[in-house]
Amino acid sequence: MALYLLQRLAVFVATLVIASAIVFAVMEILPGDAAETLLGPTATPEAVAALGHKLGLDLPLYVRYGRWIAGLARGDFGVSYAYGSPIAPLIGASLAISLPLAAMAMALSAAMALAAGVYAAGRRGRAGDAVVIGLTQVGLAVPNFWLAILMVIVFAVWLRLVPAGGFPGWADPARAFGALILPAVALGVVQAAILTRVTRSALIEALDEDYMRTARAKGVSRRAALWRHALPNALAPVLTIMGLQFANLIAGAIVVENVFVLPGLGRLMLQSISNRDTLVVEDCVMLIAILVIGLNFVVDVACAAIDPRLRSRSA
Amino acid sequence: MSGFARGGFSLWLGATLAAALLMIAALSFVWTPYPPAAIDIPHKLAQPSLAHWFGTDSLGRDVASQLIAGARVSILVGVVAVGIGLVFGVALGLVAAFRKGVVEDSIMKACDFVFAFPALLSAIMLTSTFGPGVVNAIVAIGAANVPIIAKLTRATANSVLAREYALAARAAGRGPLAIAADHVLPNILPALIVQATIQFAIAILAEAALSYLGLGAQPPQPSWGRMLSDAQNVLYNAPRLAIYPGAAIALSVLGLNLLGDGLRDALDPRLRARS
Numbered sequence: 001m002a003l004y005l006l007q008r009l010a011v012f013v014a015t016l017v018i019a020s021a022i023v024f025a026v027m028e029i030l031p032g033d034a035a036e037t038l039l040g041p042t043a044t045p046e047a048v049a050a051l052g053h054k055l056g057l058d059l060p061l062y063v064r065y066g067r068w069i070a071g072l073a074r075g076d077f078g079v080s081y082a083y084g085s086p087i088a089p090l091i092g093a094s095l096a097i098s099l100p101l102a103a104m105a106m107a108l109s110a111a112m113a114l115a116a117g118v119y120a121a122g123r124r125g126r127a128g129d130a131v132v133i134g135l136t137q138v139g140l141a142v143p144n145f146w147l148a149i150l151m152v153i154v155f156a157v158w159l160r161l162v163p164a165g166g167f168p169g170w171a172d173p174a175r176a177f178g179a180l181i182l183p184a185v186a187l188g189v190v191q192a193a194i195l196t197r198v199t200r201s202a203l204i205e206a207l208d209e210d211y212m213r214t215a216r217a218k219g220v221s222r223r224a225a226l227w228r229h230a231l232p233n234a235l236a237p238v239l240t241i242m243g244l245q246f247a248n249l250i251a252g253a254i255v256v257e258n259v260f261v262l263p264g265l266g267r268l269m270l271q272s273i274s275n276r277d278t279l280v281v282e283d284c285v286m287l288i289a290i291l292v293i294g295l296n297f298v299v300d301v302a303c304a305a306i307d308p309r310l311r312s313r314s315a
Numbered sequence: 316m317s318g319f320a321r322g323g324f325s326l327w328l329g330a331t332l333a334a335a336l337l338m339i340a341a342l343s344f345v346w347t348p349y350p351p352a353a354i355d356i357p358h359k360l361a362q363p364s365l366a367h368w369f370g371t372d373s374l375g376r377d378v379a380s381q382l383i384a385g386a387r388v389s390i391l392v393g394v395v396a397v398g399i400g401l402v403f404g405v406a407l408g409l410v411a412a413f414r415k416g417v418v419e420d421s422i423m424k425a426c427d428f429v430f431a432f433p434a435l436l437s438a439i440m441l442t443s444t445f446g447p448g449v450v451n452a453i454v455a456i457g458a459a460n461v462p463i464i465a466k467l468t469r470a471t472a473n474s475v476l477a478r479e480y481a482l483a484a485r486a487a488g489r490g491p492l493a494i495a496a497d498h499v500l501p502n503i504l505p506a507l508i509v510q511a512t513i514q515f516a517i518a519i520l521a522e523a524a525l526s527y528l529g530l531g532a533q534p535p536q537p538s539w540g541r542m543l544s545d546a547q548n549v550l551y552n553a554p555r556l557a558i559y560p561g562a563a564i565a566l567s568v569l570g571l572n573l574l575g576d577g578l579r580d581a582l583d584p585r586l587r588a589r590s
Contacts, residue, residue: 019432137572149543150557
């Protein structure tokens with residue numbers, strides 16, 4: 001296990017380095033430098049050069065890449081071109097909304113998928129199974145941001161139960177939490193549709209295994225055998241898909257935050273795009289990449305902990 | 316309900332919805348009830364009527380015309396993005412399957428890596444460098460398709476290459492290109508068609524999300540995603556405007572997903588028992 005962990009750690013670090021190089025390349029090397037975009041088409045070349053010097057844009061690429069990475073490692077994300085203030089607090093404030101939102105959506109989708117997947121797998125081929133499959137088809141087809149808008153129509157416009165959007169801040173945890181419930185549901189339902197299908201087919205596969213017959217022959221009830229033997233065996237693929245889906249969850253959060261006017265990472269990125277604040281976008285994208293790659297690293301390790309067979313296979 | 320009946324139902328419903336989407340997009344080139352971008356402020360936010368089947372939006376534009384014309388962008392993005400995914404994905408997947416070892420490992424590692432960048436994130440990066448537009452959306456969505464197709468191609472091609480007829484072809488001295496064209500591609504085509512259908516659906520969802528955020532189709536090009544973001548500004552006055560475009564997206568995606576599932580059942584009976 002120690003060797004496996006070390007190998008995965010090496011891959012993890014290498015992936016992060018490549019990811020940072022790509023993000024840096026797309027954002028910095030491609031045409032149009034930040035000073036030029038910031039000052040607009042009417043700026044004189046002297047003004048562009050002066051601002052470029054102030055922002056450090058005239059330094060060689062590898063120096064700028066090195067500075068950026070060293071800064072990220074220290075938690076120094078640089079200074080926003082548009083606001084003139086450090087970027088780290090901006091990102092920190094938006095993460096205080098986006099991370100709880102993603103976590104809530106993830107927990108919600110896992111709970112729904114587990115319940116629906118176990119239910120459907122236990123009734124394979126019967127009416128209950130067909131209903132679950134039908135519902136997952138609908139869940140896959142409905143865009144999460146449309147579901148979000150529909151919920152705003154129902155709960156804010158018609159029933160007037162909640163405000164249509166905005167975030168009251170964490171000073172009042174109950175209201176803050178309340179503001180995240182609808183967005184989390186909109187995000188979680190679509191994820192749940194995917195996870196339900198994975199849970200169901202992984203369970204169906206496990207139910208056909210010999211150890212299930214053995215368990216039943218020993219007198220373990222169908223239900224107990226499913227929960228005690230089939231589910232733990234089906235968990236590794238489900239966890240893996242959950243990890244892979246996390247990137248989509250974050251992407252979905254960017255869109256859904258926009259529907260509910262939540263000042264999270266998504267809104268920060270979109271605002272920075274319209275402000276031409278490239279460095280903020282660059283930092284945000286890199287941060288999301290770190291989160292996604294990091295979570296998949298954790299999932300890999302968790303799967304290997306659950307299922308020893310995986311350690312030798314993927315080493 | 317037998318597995319066959321279920322597959323048949325998915326196939327028919329999916330094919331009908333997908334065909335409707337294609338026909339509506341084709342129709343939009345020759346006819347829409349009104350010019351989709353024609354602004355008519357005196358008749359803004361009109362209720363649905365015989366003159367305006369789905370009413371008008373906050374600028375008096377005919378909603379039905381915009382819905383019909385909006386199918387175009389969805390189809391365009393879907394076709395080109397899936398095309399990019401197929402061209403590069405199949406090529407990479409075949410190279411990985413034929414050239415084992417380091418080449419295969421690096422291609423597969425690169426694929427895993429691209430998974431960490433969902434289309435939306437790549438599109439945001441591209442947009443902040445090049446500005447918003449359909450082309451960036453297509454590139455970002457297409458790039459996200461490549462690893463999915465590449466992994467599928469490699470896995471299915473490997474199983475074909477292990478068959479006797481592929482070994483016999485190799486023993487007879489035929490080159491990798493000939494084997495790929497004569498034996499591998501025809502055998503992996505059903506799996507590719509199924510996956511392409513599903514990626515098409517995902518591309519429509521991604522384009523809608525990007526256009527909703529203002530990163531995709533730009534005005535005056537009608538798009539379902541942008542219609543939704545326009546509708547959000549008048550949500551309290553005319554919530555119905557947010558219903559139609561979303562329903563159009565959901566029906567298109569549902570149709571393509573069902574078509575993919577149905578095709579899988581029809582083309583590959585071995586998979587039917589599992590799903």
